[in-house]
Amino acid sequence: MLNYRTEGPITAPPLLLGPSLGTSYALWDAVAPELSTAHRVVRWDLPGHGGSAADLIGAGATVGDLADLVLALADSLGIERFAYAGVSLGGAVGLHLAVHHPERLESLAVLCSSAHFNGEKPWRERAERVRREGMERLVESADARWFTAGFTVPRLVQDHREADPGAYAACCDALAAFDLRDRLADIAVRTLLVAGRQDPATPPAHLREIADAVPGAALVEIPGASHLAPAQCPEAVLTALRTHLDGGARRGMAVRREVLGDAHVDRAQARQTPFTARFQDFISRYAWGEIWTDPTLSRRERSMITLTALVAHGHFEELAMHVRAARRNGLTAEEIGAVLLQTAVYCGVPAANSAFATAQRVLAEEEAGPDGG
Structure with missing residues (x-):
């Protein structure tokens, strides 16, 4: 089973967070605690990264293999449907889920990722080099690939250094074979794309390509962000995700008004204070957005x-x-x-x-x- 960490109430709507190649779930350290106030957040590690065993995948692995591991993790936690957000390779896993397992997703956020990763050749070459030489030479360029000049997160660089070379190479194989451009129009789940404007690995054009093809998708570009936006610009990422994830609250507010009437809800909203705001959000999101909308x-x-x-x-x-x-x-x-x-x-x-x-x-x-x- 993939290594994971959970935060937030077990009864809250579940949100799975996927990492980028070379990182652990620590990529979400500056964002996940805030998201966990309204969600059951589950962060997971790629095979051979963080605490996940390296032998969960092997040479010739695909993004579909990683998606199957994520679904197995969700099943083990009793999670049937969930919101999903992922960075780079983690975002590719989200796209695969949206195309091949749409019944499992409530919503999708794809950050600093792509529907293709510039062809097979560079990833096959990287996989071969890592299998031959290990991780150290690749780690030397991590900051330049991940962040803008002068910024770093030592914990993530250390994650990169400690990743298992064989599992890392297998993840490179998965990126080499990944191309969902011809299936993007099939994605029906509510989708957010987040691009770092200074991202050299998956520049904004890659996210724009997805946004243009996925019906109703929204695109947010974050100034000053490179490839690992949740680590470099956590406040901007948090704002984008909160806006995207509040679909349950919007749906709940609509049902609340239908059942209780506009006059009552308007009075409740008028009495809302910073002290009661989270409780009002809880009512709209959980009682009205989850329970009263259940068709059973x-x-x-x-x-x-x-x-x-x-x-x-x-x-x-x-x-x-x-x-x-x-x-x-x-x-x-x-x-x-x-x-x-x-x-x-x-x-x-x-x-x-x-x-x-x-x-x-x-x-x-x-x-x-x-x-x-």
Whole structure:
């Protein structure tokens, strides 16, 4: 199994982060902790890099082989669908997943990567050199390939030095054989491309080529960034990823408005403060964006369950809000009464008595209309 590190709540939406060739999951050190406030972040190491065993792949490996290892890791963690972001070779893995396993992806972010890596020859030559000479000579040029002049991250350079030559060469084989240009139009998942404007390995034109071919894709170019943008410009990468990943919050906010009504949501948003902002985001992203959008139950059924739970715990202010929501979700006054009568049996008569009083007030207000008559 690939070596990995997890951060963030286990119940949060999962986000897998893929590394660049020659690095470990430390590439994401400046970004992953911030992303983990709203996601279950899983960072993984390439074979022979960081803590991953070298024998997970061999000579002649493909990006598809690496993608299979990532899916096996997700399966072992009980993760069915996930957002994915990857750098360079890690980005190529994301593209492969989007083309060949779209049912597993919620969204895709491809950073400093390409749908092809300038042909087979340079990668075959690099693989042969590494198998013959080891990593040291290649490490000498790491800063020039990865960062702009005068910038370095010693931990990542050390990762490069310690990578297993055979596994590194096998990853070079994978890059040599990779070319998905003729399949980019098939990608249907929401996609973000991030380019470093000073990236010599995968310049912005490579990311623009993907953005132009993938329907609806967005492209962000980061000034001052070279090939390892998450390490060199973490704030810019974090901003781009947060904007991209908040699809669940947007979807949740739309459902929240449909169920609770614009007036209620507008009041809640108006009362929002920096102290409560993360809680409001949690409600929109998780309760409304994940649970209420699950098609297993209808909204009518969810309303009935919610009414029962609120009565059971005595949350009668919330109950009034969800009686209105139940009406929007198609329940009649008689059906709401039947639900509350059921709660009298299983939650107790006093709780049901208070619930009937709350529901009667709300239904009377609805019948009277906004003008009271």
